[in-house]
Amino acid sequence: MSLILGIESSCDETAAALVTGDRAILAHRLAGQEEAHRPYGGVVPEIAARAHVEMLMPLVESALDDAGATLSDVDAIAATAGPGLIGGVMVGLVTAKALAMAAGKPLIAVNHLEGHALSPRLADPALAYPYLLLLVSGGHCQLLLVEGVGAYRRLATTIDDAAGEAFDKTAKLLDLGFPGGPAVEKAAMRGDPRAVKLPRPLVGTTEPHFSFAGLKSAVLRARDAGIHRPEDIAASFQQAVVDCLIDRTRRAIDRADGAPALVVAGGVAANRAVRGALEVLAAEHGLPFAAPPLWLCTDNAAMIAWAGAERFAAGHVDPLDVPARARWPLDPDAEKARGAGVKA
Ligand code: KG4
Ligand code: ZN
Numbered sequence: 550m551s552l553i554l555g556i557e558s559s560c561d562e563t564a565a566a567l568v569t570g571d572r573a574i575l576a577h578r579l580a581g582q583e584e585a586h587r588p589y590g591g592v593v594p595e596i597a598a599r600a601h602v603e604m605l606m607p608l609v610e611s612a613l614d615d616a617g618a619t620l621s622d623v624d625a626i627a628a629t630a631g632p633g634l635i636g637g638v639m640v641g642l643v644t645a646k647a648l649a650m651a652a653g654k655p656l657i658a659v660n661h662l663e664g665h666a667l668s669p670r671l672a673d674p675a676l677a678y679p680y681l682l683l684l685v686s687g688g689h690c691q692l693l694l695v696e697g698v699g700a701y702r703r704l705a706t707t708i709d710d711a712a713g714e715a716f717d718k719t720a721k722l723l724d725l726g727f728p729g730g731p732a733v734e735k736a737a738m739r740g741d742p743r744a745v746k747l748p749r750p751l752v753g754t755t756e757p758h759f760s761f762a763g764l765k766s767a768v769l770r771a772r773d774a775g776i777h778r779p780e781d782i783a784a785s786f787q788q789a790v791v792d793c794l795i796d797r798t799r800r801a802i803d804r805a806d807g808a809p810a811l812v813v814a815g816g817v818a819a820n821r822a823v824r825g826a827l828e829v830l831a832a833e834h835g836l837p838f839a840a841p842p843l844w845l846c847t848d849n850a851a852m853i854a855w856a857g858a859e860r861f862a863a864g865h866v867d868p869l870d871v872p873a874r875a876r877w878p879l880d881p882d883a884e885k886a887r888g889a890g891v892k893a
């Protein structure tokens with residue numbers, strides 16, 4: 550059975566993991582950088598890149614120790630090669646290249662979004678291709694038909710902010726702390742989701758695209774009105790996001806004409822309200838539902854190692870001069886969403 554070392558460094562988590570081709574997670578190590586970024590209320594790319602340089606090799610060594618393995622036991626080295634903050638991506642990819650060269654092992658350049666997209670298959674051996682995926686992270690909000698490793702059809706995307714970005718901005722506006730998503734979820738538990746009237750951008754439109762920028766502006770106005778408790782704004786905001794995600798996903802299910810399973814992945818998939826509502830939606834349509842365990846939703850290296858294992862099994866390896874990419878769409882042929890900004 551293949552053994553893959555995975556490396557992740559595209560945002561503010563440095564991570565290394567060892568995963569086998571039959572889904573055994575032999576080790577996964579992760580170092581967050583929350584403390585370093587907290588004073589700025591968001592991820593500072595230069596600080597992130599420096600932290601990756603300091604943390605990555607010790608994490609790789611610990612992961613190998615945990616698994617009782619050495620580099621020579623590994624069949625391939627998989628690293629995130631984009632999309633993400635380019636300094637961090639380069640740190641991880643260059644490290645993987647150096648290890649691959651030193652140990653004489655193949656390199657696998659993994660698209661970070663593919664890591665999220667395939668992570669539910671690491672957690673659930675019964676999840677077969679194809680499936681309808683809602684990919685909700687800090688930088689992306691997309692509906693994809695996952696047809697196989699490397700075969701992704703983008704059905705919809707956001708025309709402005711990603712869902713996770715909206716959570717992060719709302720946390721900042723309400724002064725709830727950093728990182729934003731979990732802070733909003735925690736505050737929302739103490740609030741009333743019907744307390745503040747907020748918009749549901751694009752709900753009811755034909756194409757299943759997303760938009761969250763207007764919601765963020767509405768949160769700002771609600772805050773400045775000075776009459777609502779932050780918990781109530783947080784709960785109302787979270788409900789609005791859930792309503793948008795559900796309406797858009799329902800539209801995609803209707804259009805996908807018999808999608809065999811509904812799957813959610815990415816950092817926002819760690820949100821219990823989001824998971825719960827999607828599970829209900831799947832049940833309404835008689836679809837199996839899959840969501841990775843919470844730790845596998847947010848950035849980690851096990852999902853990169855697993856995507857590497859799937860690629861390795863399919864015979865995909867990369868040359869040592871493969872580039873790091875700040876932007877890297879999963880479906881390069883997808884049409885631009887009407888009204889969309891520059892995001893892929
Ligand atoms: O997938 P991820 O870890 O990194 C990216 O690839 O972007 O996603 C991070 C995003 C952040 O915007 C974070 O606020 C959000 O996922 N997030 C959450 C929760 N946990 C993480 N959003 C809502 N509720 C959560 N519990
Ligand atoms: Zn991610």
